[in-house]
Amino acid sequence: xxxxFGGARSLSADGGPVDENIITTTIxxxxxxxxKNSLWPxxxxxxxxxxxxxxxxxxxxxxxxxxxxxxxxxxxxxDLLIVSGRISIKMMPVLKRIYxxxxxxxxxxxxxxxxxxxxxxxxxxxIQGVDQFIPVDVYIPGCPPRPEDLIDAVMQVQxxxxxxxxxxGVEVAV
Amino acid sequence: MNNEGGTSSPDNxxxxxFVLQKLQENYAxxxxxxxxxxDGVVVVVGKDDAYALxxxxxxxxxxxxxxxxDVTAVDNSRLESELVKFxxxxxxxxxxxxxxxxxxxxxxxxxxxERDLRVRSVTSLWRGANWLERETYDMFGIxxxxxxxxxxxxxxxxxxxxxxxxxxxxxxxxERERFNFERQNV
Numbered sequence: 001x002x003x004x005f006g007g008a009r010s011l012s013a014d015g016g017p018v019d020e021n022i023i024t025t026t027i028x029x030x031x032x033x034x035x036k037n038s039l040w041p042x043x044x045x046x047x048x049x050x051x052x053x054x055x056x057x058x059x060x061x062x063x064x065x066x067x068x069x070x071x072x073x074x075x076x077x078x079d080l081l082i083v084s085g086r087i088s089i090k091m092m093p094v095l096k097r098i099y100x101x102x103x104x105x106x107x108x109x110x111x112x113x114x115x116x117x118x119x120x121x122x123x124x125x126x127i128q129g130v131d132q133f134i135p136v137d138v139y140i141p142g143c144p145p146r147p148e149d150l151i152d153a154v155m156q157v158q159x160x161x162x163x164x165x166x167x168x169g170v171e172v173a174v
Numbered sequence: 175m176n177n178e179g180g181t182s183s184p185d186n187x188x189x190x191x192f193v194l195q196k197l198q199e200n201y202a203x204x205x206x207x208x209x210x211x212x213d214g215v216v217v218v219v220g221k222d223d224a225y226a227l228x229x230x231x232x233x234x235x236x237x238x239x240x241x242x243x244d245v246t247a248v249d250n251s252r253l254e255s256e257l258v259k260f261x262x263x264x265x266x267x268x269x270x271x272x273x274x275x276x277x278x279x280x281x282x283x284x285x286x287x288e289r290d291l292r293v294r295s296v297t298s299l300w301r302g303a304n305w306l307e308r309e310t311y312d313m314f315g316i317x318x319x320x321x322x323x324x325x326x327x328x329x330x331x332x333x334x335x336x337x338x339x340x341x342x343x344x345x346x347x348x349e350r351e352r353f354n355f356e357r358q359n360v
Binding site: 089126 | 328329330337342343344345346347349350351353
């Protein structure tokens with residue numbers, strides 16, 4: 001896991017080479033590097049996608065390789081919300097409250113067809129996509145998606161963080 | 175699928191009709207119809223007699239239908255062939271009973287007209303009927319009289335309508351697009 005700070009060979013103030021053990025970078029890049037490699041997910045598993053999420057966390061797929069093994073069941077301690085499963089109109093206020101309780105910066109993965117668009121459940125009780133009510137950064141298609149898909153989504157979140165991208169949930173003053 | 179009792183007790187071939195015999199002896203006037211389904215006896219009974227008949231099935235020592243498996247309802251409003259049988263009663267409240275003695279089942283069906291949705295609650299016979307009746311109220315709007323706490327079970331408290339009724343649209347009446355986060359009791 002190298003420090004990819006994009007810096008070419010650094011030069012000291014007088015133009016000569018600095019010591020090999022010194023790296024120059026920016027605060028943002030260091031902070032983002034730390035964030036991306038220590039995402040603490042808050043699992044919001046309501047259906048079969050949650051089973052795939054458990055598989056992703058277990059030893060075979062081992063999400064801890066990406067620094068995300070510290071699953072937090074308190075939203076106040078997590079910065080990545082994984083919505084995995086159907087969300088009913090009765091559950092949506094709960095999900096919204098959990099999202100609101102997470103400290104910024106926070107990212108949201110909408111895992112699977114149901115969370116992303118209602119899936120096959122085009123019925124009176126089911127939210128047709130959680131992005132109507134909470135901002136979603138990465139969507140995962142599939143019914144349910146395989147663990148590789150969830151890993152890919154986590155890596156996409158990591159790329160967004162590393163690239164300095166602002167989470168969807170943050171309102172930037174224009 | 176075999177009759178569940180048929181494999182577990184030797185005289186069970188006669189067990190299901192035995193229930194029917196007992197009911198016909200004691201509740202001949204109450205029975206509107208009966209048949210033998212493949213999983214047990216089905217009886218149709220008017221709602222004024224339903225409670226007494228269910229209590230009898232539960233408490234009679236020879237029958238012992240002590241286990242209330244399910245309470246639910248059927249909306250027959252789009253099924254003319256069913257409607258004509260029982261005076262155009264829109265709903266059919268269904269009680270599924272199981273006897274551990276005879277290892278057999280009885281299904282009690284109660285026709286309910288839309289103009290009077292009251293049915294006597296069986297929570298005093300089976301405490302387990304509490305949530306089953308709440309669900310039936312939630313989904314069909316059946317009004318179980320004497321129920322200790324007849325609130326919705328599945329849908330939010332401020333939900334309008336009863337979604338398993340046939341005239342309720344599948345995609346709802348806009349509940350999933352517009353609902354109030356503040357109103358919900360989270």
